[in-house]
Amino acid sequence: MTSSILSSARKTQSNDRYYNKALLEIKNLIVEYPVKEGNVRAIDDVSLTLYRGEVLGLVGESGCGKSSLGFTILKLLKGGVIRSGEISFNDINLVTIPEGEMQLLRGPELSMIFQASQNALNPLQKVLNHFIDTLKTHYRWNDESWQKILELLNRLEIPESRLEDYPFQFSGGMQQRIVIALTLILNPKLIIADEPTTALDVLVQARLLEILKEIIKEYDLTVLYITHDLGIVAEITNRVAIMYAGQILEIGDTQTIFQNAAHPYTRALIEAIPNVKDEEKKLLSFIPGHPPDLRNPPLICCFADRCSYSQDICHSKKPQSINLNFENGVQHKVKCFIYDDRYGHLFDQK
Amino acid sequence: MGSLTRFVITRIALLIPMIWLLVTIVFFLLRVLPGANPALVMNPKLTNEQVELISESLGLERPLIEQYFDFLIKTITFDLGVSYRTNIDIATELGLAFGPTLMLSVFGVLIGVPLGIVMGGVAGAHRERYLDHIIRLFTIGIYSIPIFLVGIFMQMFFSYFIPDIFRGNPTIYAILKEIFPPVSLMDAGNTGEFNHYTEIWLIDTILSFRLDLTLDLLTHLLMPSLALGMLIAGVIARQVRTNMIYHLEQEYVHFARARGIPENVVKYRYALKNSVVPTIGLISLQFALLLAGAILTETTFNIPGLGRFLFQSLQEKDFPAVQGVMVLFVIIVSIVSVIGDVLYALLDPRITY
Ligand SMILES: Nc1ncnc2c1ncn2[C@@H]1O[C@H](COP(=O)(O)OP(=O)(O)OP(=O)(O)O)[C@@H](O)[C@H]1O
Ligand SMILES: [Mg+2]
Numbered sequence: 001m002t003s004s005i006l007s008s009a010r011k012t013q014s015n016d017r018y019y020n021k022a023l024l025e026i027k028n029l030i031v032e033y034p035v036k037e038g039n040v041r042a043i044d045d046v047s048l049t050l051y052r053g054e055v056l057g058l059v060g061e062s063g064c065g066k067s068s069l070g071f072t073i074l075k076l077l078k079g080g081v082i083r084s085g086e087i088s089f090n091d092i093n094l095v096t097i098p099e100g101e102m103q104l105l106r107g108p109e110l111s112m113i114f115q116a117s118q119n120a121l122n123p124l125q126k127v128l129n130h131f132i133d134t135l136k137t138h139y140r141w142n143d144e145s146w147q148k149i150l151e152l153l154n155r156l157e158i159p160e161s162r163l164e165d166y167p168f169q170f171s172g173g174m175q176q177r178i179v180i181a182l183t184l185i186l187n188p189k190l191i192i193a194d195e196p197t198t199a200l201d202v203l204v205q206a207r208l209l210e211i212l213k214e215i216i217k218e219y220d221l222t223v224l225y226i227t228h229d230l231g232i233v234a235e236i237t238n239r240v241a242i243m244y245a246g247q248i249l250e251i252g253d254t255q256t257i258f259q260n261a262a263h264p265y266t267r268a269l270i271e272a273i274p275n276v277k278d279e280e281k282k283l284l285s286f287i288p289g290h291p292p293d294l295r296n297p298p299l300i301c302c303f304a305d306r307c308s309y310s311q312d313i314c315h316s317k318k319p320q321s322i323n324l325n326f327e328n329g330v331q332h333k334v335k336c337f338i339y340d341d342r343y344g345h346l347f348d349q350k
Numbered sequence: 351m352g353s354l355t356r357f358v359i360t361r362i363a364l365l366i367p368m369i370w371l372l373v374t375i376v377f378f379l380l381r382v383l384p385g386a387n388p389a390l391v392m393n394p395k396l397t398n399e400q401v402e403l404i405s406e407s408l409g410l411e412r413p414l415i416e417q418y419f420d421f422l423i424k425t426i427t428f429d430l431g432v433s434y435r436t437n438i439d440i441a442t443e444l445g446l447a448f449g450p451t452l453m454l455s456v457f458g459v460l461i462g463v464p465l466g467i468v469m470g471g472v473a474g475a476h477r478e479r480y481l482d483h484i485i486r487l488f489t490i491g492i493y494s495i496p497i498f499l500v501g502i503f504m505q506m507f508f509s510y511f512i513p514d515i516f517r518g519n520p521t522i523y524a525i526l527k528e529i530f531p532p533v534s535l536m537d538a539g540n541t542g543e544f545n546h547y548t549e550i551w552l553i554d555t556i557l558s559f560r561l562d563l564t565l566d567l568l569t570h571l572l573m574p575s576l577a578l579g580m581l582i583a584g585v586i587a588r589q590v591r592t593n594m595i596y597h598l599e600q601e602y603v604h605f606a607r608a609r610g611i612p613e614n615v616v617k618y619r620y621a622l623k624n625s626v627v628p629t630i631g632l633i634s635l636q637f638a639l640l641l642a643g644a645i646l647t648e649t650t651f652n653i654p655g656l657g658r659f660l661f662q663s664l665q666e667k668d669f670p671a672v673q674g675v676m677v678l679f680v681i682i683v684s685i686v687s688v689i690g691d692v693l694y695a696l697l698d699p700r701i702t703y
Contacts, residue, residue: 107610
């Protein structure tokens with residue numbers, strides 16, 4: 001526990017190391033899945049910047065669009081359509097890039113660790129051949145390739161002797177390590193990690209998280225870390241974005257979010273973290289109501305129906321993103337009328 | 351691979367009880383089923399004395415159990431009796447008829463399996479798009495049109511309609527007639543022109559250094575093999591398409607794309623391989639269907655194989671001959687199912703043996 005507090009302290013000190021060179025910039029992105037009854041708006045006007053060398057957490061309830069955002073960045077949407085917006089990666093516009101060029105970027109430039117699942121590996125292919133195919137797609141095979149594979153196996157504690165085994169012969173935790181190794185083997189500049197540890201049991205998860213943290217630091221990776229576990233967010237991220245109903249409601253420095261959350265939804269989320277030691281919080285608190293239907297959403301605050309602070313304005317207009325200033329200087333944005341100079345007074349009575 | 355060897359040996363050892371069981375079923379079915387009773391279904395043209403004579407030669411008045419053991423012992427020694435129709439030893443008849451069926455099946459499989467895999471793979475990869483609709487139309491057609499009709503259409507089209515277009519040009523007309531002969535396995539008179547070592551004429555003509563006859567044989571095999579191949583392709587394509595659609599939704603496909611693996615490799619090496627392997631089991635299971643297809647094809651094209659032999663024997667109510675063919679089919683189907691199992695086990699590491 002103490003070590004994690006120390007490490008977050010270090011993070012705060014080195015803040016200025018990050019936040020100057022953007023690697024990925026998303027602007028006003030809208031993504032929809034066309035369905036029979038209309039359109040499911042999975043990404044609703046999302047703007048987001050990922051800086052080189054940072055770990056940005058993306059947190060939100062199930063179904064809020066986290067994976068969709070990841071797949072959009074990789075241009076691997078299953079049935080989804082980018083309606084508008086920009087995604088620029090290293091000054092390349094990913095929205096308009098032809099698929100042939102995008103395929104070359106996937107892997108060595110940007111890649112994704114898949115949501116922990118038993119199905120991420122080809123059942124009929126030996127693990128070694130997964131590595132060989134992946135490397136050969138992008139590089140000429142040589143002695144170094146071998147060294148690379150062995151080094152990563154070693155880092156992720158995968159026994160080298162098992163390279164000739166098939167995926168089904170591995171435990172879930174080991175499969176997930178292989179998935180991570182397959183992503184890292186190409187040295188991608190940007191990694192989208194989609195709940196890489198969620199399906200694993202607590203101990204396996206803790207160890208894997210430890211390894212991931214070391215690797216991220218050592219390889220100086222830029223990571224979009226998708227999870228709904230705030231404990232992991234505290235462990236591993238520099239900044240965090242709170243996603244709800246396809247929108248980013250709040251984004252800022254991880255410590256600030258935990259200590260000084262601005263958005264009512266973020267606060268409710270943090271309140272809801274179960275705490276074994278704290279007697280009062282032993283009862284799991286939860287947010288009444290459920291997320292709105294993403295099909296053809298109305299132009300109002302998406303959290304208004306569940307928000308204990310909500311006023312008439314929240315039910316009649318859509319809030320814009322507002323910059324907040326905290327003393328550590330890290331950009332902090334929130335989508336809530338409470339912080340809007342024009343409407344803030346409406347909430348004063350509360 | 352020690353365990354694989356053991357698996358193969360066990361599987362082959364299991365063949366014997368399996369064949370025994372199936373042969374037993376054949377024996378009793380042929381005697382118990384109404385209308386299948388040989389005493390009842392014998393050729394109506396026979397006189398009463400003749401019927402009695404035959405019954406006696408088959409031992410039909412003896413108790414069923416006694417007949418059964420007699421049948422078993424004779425079957426083991428390949429003594430299948432004598433055909434009423436041809437008066438020839440049935441084992442010999444089957445030996446003669448086996449070659450054409452084998453050639454037809456092998457060519458049918460050689461045409462049908464790759465075609466089915468390619469069609470199923472492409473249809474699945476192009477789900478609900480143009481190519482998929484065309485291929486599905488084809489497979490549905492193959493499913494719903496009886497194979498003998500396909501054969502008859504082919505004969506009409508290739509053997510008569512197309513050559514007739516070129517009636518004005520005798521050379522082309524003759525060549526076309528030569529390439530698409532409508533029936534039988536060889537031109538008249540050719541069958542006596544080579545040494546019948548194995549009764550698999552493809553091998554025999556080559557061993558006799560009569561490549562002109564090999565060519566003649568191949569042209570005769572072309573249309574029936576195509577007809578049977580289409581049936582096989584239709585069955586396989588449907589299955590492969592369904593599997594392909596399932597596998598293209600799987601996580602490993604998306605993860606491979608996320609690593610930049612090219613789309614062709616993802617679809618046609620990863621997903622297609624995963625889609626084809628389980629169909630091996632299907633093919634060996636549906637082998638009986640393919641045999642049925644071969645029977646109809648042989649009859650349509652008048653090929654002297656097992657199918658035509660069975661058909662003719664049934665028509666003449668040649669009871670021992672029918673029983674003999676059934677026994678042979680049982681053996682073939684059993685062996686094919688073992689080959690299918692072993693292939694499947696070799697290709698899919700998840701099969702434990
Ligand atoms: N192929 C699709 N067709 C239609 N709707 C989809 C499709 N994929 C996702 N959606 C919808 O888009 C929304 C966002 O889904 P997404 O998978 O991105 O959520 P998520 O935040 O990753 O959830 P989880 O935490 O459960 O993984 C959901 O409402 C989902 O129902
Ligand atoms: Mg998800």
